[in-house]
Amino acid sequence: MGLLGAHVSAQGGVQNAPKRGAELECDAIAIFTKNQRQWRARPLKEEEIEGFKENMKRYGIKIALSHDSYLINLGSPKEETYKKSVEAFVDEIIRADQLDLPYLVFHPGSHLGEGEEWGLKKIAEGIEESLSKVPESRVMLLLETTAGQGTNLGYRFEHLAEIMDMVGEKNRMGVCFDTCHVFAAGYDIRSEEAYHETFDEFDSVIGLDKLKAFHLNDSKFPLGSKKDRHEHIGEGEIGIEPFRLLVNDPRFREHPMILETPGGDVWYSANLKLLRDLIE
Numbered sequence: 001m002g003l004l005g006a007h008v009s010a011q012g013g014v015q016n017a018p019k020r021g022a023e024l025e026c027d028a029i030a031i032f033t034k035n036q037r038q039w040r041a042r043p044l045k046e047e048e049i050e051g052f053k054e055n056m057k058r059y060g061i062k063i064a065l066s067h068d069s070y071l072i073n074l075g076s077p078k079e080e081t082y083k084k085s086v087e088a089f090v091d092e093i094i095r096a097d098q099l100d101l102p103y104l105v106f107h108p109g110s111h112l113g114e115g116e117e118w119g120l121k122k123i124a125e126g127i128e129e130s131l132s133k134v135p136e137s138r139v140m141l142l143l144e145t146t147a148g149q150g151t152n153l154g155y156r157f158e159h160l161a162e163i164m165d166m167v168g169e170k171n172r173m174g175v176c177f178d179t180c181h182v183f184a185a186g187y188d189i190r191s192e193e194a195y196h197e198t199f200d201e202f203d204s205v206i207g208l209d210k211l212k213a214f215h216l217n218d219s220k221f222p223l224g225s226k227k228d229r230h231e232h233i234g235e236g237e238i239g240i241e242p243f244r245l246l247v248n249d250p251r252f253r254e255h256p257m258i259l260e261t262p263g264g265d266v267w268y269s270a271n272l273k274l275l276r277d278l279i280e
């Protein structure tokens with residue numbers, strides 16, 4: 001089953017997002033709490049915060065997650081970018097907390113040529129430094145699995161396990177499993193057997209208890225292509241079967257499952273309907 005939903009627009013203010021989710025019949029939504037292509041944003045206003053919380057109840061959205069800005073790179077070897085990233089990441093944590101969001105999903109980061117081990121350490125350092133600035137925060141930080149494009153880290157389950165190992169406060173960390181990214185990274189999920197192998201591997205490397213949310217996307221490019229291009233559910237290289245397995249997997253009954261498919265709301269509706277029809 002899972003709590004099905006989509007990444008919805010927060011245009012006009014975060015308080016507008018729950019209604020958009022309800023119009024799409026979402027149980028769960030994901031949002032950017034500020035413009036995802038800018039470093040800085042004014043703080044959330046009290047009326048936006050209260051409006052958001054009220055509207056979550058009014059429109060019956062069970063859970064909302066935030067996603068961090070695309071500019072943030074906690075693995076950057078450039079000191080200035082790293083500093084700006086930590087500052088912006090702390091701001092993401094504060095905003096998520098203000099909105100009572102249980103999870104903030106973020107991309108681990110890119111090493112930009114410094115090497116994977118170096119990058120993983122830098123990312124862990126960035127997370128620790130950020131968390132140390134907001135010791136009272138309650139939001140759990142979810143490392144997103146990545147496709148491994150360019151020098152992006154997080155395309156192996158080992159990367160995420162290593163980062164979490166290095167971060168002192170393990171109870172503040174979890175994982176968001178993006179089906180497109182995992183598949184593009186080279187983990188097959190297309191047959192029932194492959195699906196179980198991949199989740200068994202996740203369990204042995206990271207632990208399924210750390211898996212808190214999903215991004216449901218099909219993939220435009222084949223297994224192991226390392227290309228991050230989302231496709232409508234069932235229309236890409238992954239196909240429909242793994243999504244049937246996911247929405248019926250009793251282990252993930254309470255997990256938010258968020259669509260990030262292309263094309264906006266009309267397509268979200270079609271993809272959500274398709275997913276619901278798969279529920280047995």
Ligand code: MN
Nearest residue numbers: 067106107144
């Ligand atoms: Mn993402």
Ligand code: MN
Nearest residue numbers: 144178215260
């Ligand atoms: Mn994603």
Ligand code: ZN
Nearest residue numbers: 180181228229
């Ligand atoms: Zn993606």
